[in-house]
Amino acid sequence: MGDELRRLHFAAGFGTAREVAGLLDQVDDVDAVFDDRTALWQAVNGRNFDTVELLLAAGADPARQMMSGWSPARLSLTTEHPLPTDEVLTAEERAAVAERDRLVAALGRNPDVDGFSIACVGGIDADEAVRRLDASAVPADELPDDLDDWWEEPFGDDNELAVGITDVPGGCVVMQPWYFNASTPVVAGKLSVGTVVYSMYANPKSGNQGRIDRDGAVVDWDLHPGGPPNAANSTADVLLIHLYARQAVACCCAYAGLRPTDSKAFTEPDRWLLLPDRDYWHA
Structure with a gap:
C-alpha cells in the first residue's frame, strides 16, 4: 500500500489526471497522508486542476487541515481555480499573491x-x-x-x-x-x-x-x-x-x-x- 500511495501522491503533484485515475482504485483512502499531505493538497500545490476535480469526485476532503494550517481549499485561494470554502486569506497573504504575480x-x-x-x-x-x-x-x-x-x-x-x-x-x-x-x-x-x-x-x-x-x-x-x-x-x-x-x-x-x-x-x-x-x- 505504501508504494501505491507514494505513486498517487507523486502523480497528483506532477503527473496527469489520467495517471491519477489509474491509481485511485489501488488505495483504500483517497485522503491518506503521505509526507504530511494528501493527494488533493499535492494537486492544488502543483496547479493540476483536472486532477483536483478528479480527487474531489473521489471523495477527497478539501477542508482537511495540514501543512501549518493550509488545507487544500485554503491553499487553492492563492491559485486561479479557488475551491468553495469558508476559509479566507489574510490581507498580508493577498498582498503576497499580488507581489508574486508582479x-x-x-x-x-x-x-x-x-x-x-x-x-x-x-x-x-x-x-x-x-x-x-x-x-x-x-x-x-x-x-x-x-x-x-x-x-x-x-x-x-x-x-x-x-x-x-x-x-x-x-x-x-x-x-x-x-x-x-x-x-x-x-x-x-x-x-x-x-x-x-x-x-x-x-x-x-x-x-x-x-x-x-x-x-x-x-x-x-x-x-x-x-x-x-x-x-x-x-x-x-x-x-x-x-x-x-x-x-x-x-x-x-x-x-x-x-x-x-x-x-x-x-x-x-x-x-x-x-x-x-x-x-x-x-x-
Missing part, C-alpha cells in the same frame, strides 16, 4: 541558463555590500564589449572572482553568471550581518541549491528554492514556497524582501567587481 512577470525566466549563483541581500545597498566584501571595481578597460554569452567567461583568469552587483528596491543582488562564489558561506555570512540573505547556486548537475543566512550566521541550508514546502515550514513560509513553485530566483528575492522591477540585476549588473582571492568556503 515579481514573476518582471523577472520572466531570467537567468535562463544554469551555472549561475546569486545572493539576494535585504536591507543594504550595493555600496555597503561592496564594503563588506572588500571587493574592487573591475577596470573599465577590462570590461568586455558584449556580455550576452556568459559562458565565454570574459574576465579570463579572474572569472571565479568576478561578480556583478545591482541595487534593487529592498536591497541589492550579487550575481555570478558562471560560478558559485556569489552563494558561498563567506559571501553570504559577510552580507547578512544585521539583515537576511537568500543565496542560491543553480547547479547544472544537481539543481538549485539554496541557503539562508541571517545576521552573519546560516539559519537554513541544503534548500531547493522553487521546490515543494514541508510540514516543518511556518504558515508564512509554506505560502511563500507554494507561491514561487518552479520560480527559484523569484523565491530568493521574495524571501529577502527584494522587489526588482525587471531582470536586469540577473542579466546586466550595474557594476562588475573582483572579490579578494581567498577561501570562500571557510571563514
Whole structure:
C-alpha cells in the first residue's frame, strides 16, 4: 500500500489526471497522508486542476487541515481555480499573491541558463555590500564589449572572482553568471550581518541549491528554492514556497524582501567587481 500511495501522491503533484485515475482504485483512502499531505493538497500545490476535480469526485476532503494550517481549499485561494470554502486569506497573504504575480512577470525566466549563483541581500545597498566584501571595481578597460554569452567567461583568469552587483528596491543582488562564489558561506555570512540573505547556486548537475543566512550566521541550508514546502515550514513560509513553485530566483528575492522591477540585476549588473582571492568556503 505504501508504494501505491507514494505513486498517487507523486502523480497528483506532477503527473496527469489520467495517471491519477489509474491509481485511485489501488488505495483504500483517497485522503491518506503521505509526507504530511494528501493527494488533493499535492494537486492544488502543483496547479493540476483536472486532477483536483478528479480527487474531489473521489471523495477527497478539501477542508482537511495540514501543512501549518493550509488545507487544500485554503491553499487553492492563492491559485486561479479557488475551491468553495469558508476559509479566507489574510490581507498580508493577498498582498503576497499580488507581489508574486508582479515579481514573476518582471523577472520572466531570467537567468535562463544554469551555472549561475546569486545572493539576494535585504536591507543594504550595493555600496555597503561592496564594503563588506572588500571587493574592487573591475577596470573599465577590462570590461568586455558584449556580455550576452556568459559562458565565454570574459574576465579570463579572474572569472571565479568576478561578480556583478545591482541595487534593487529592498536591497541589492550579487550575481555570478558562471560560478558559485556569489552563494558561498563567506559571501553570504559577510552580507547578512544585521539583515537576511537568500543565496542560491543553480547547479547544472544537481539543481538549485539554496541557503539562508541571517545576521552573519546560516539559519537554513541544503534548500531547493522553487521546490515543494514541508510540514516543518511556518504558515508564512509554506505560502511563500507554494507561491514561487518552479520560480527559484523569484523565491530568493521574495524571501529577502527584494522587489526588482525587471531582470536586469540577473542579466546586466550595474557594476562588475573582483572579490579578494581567498577561501570562500571557510571563514
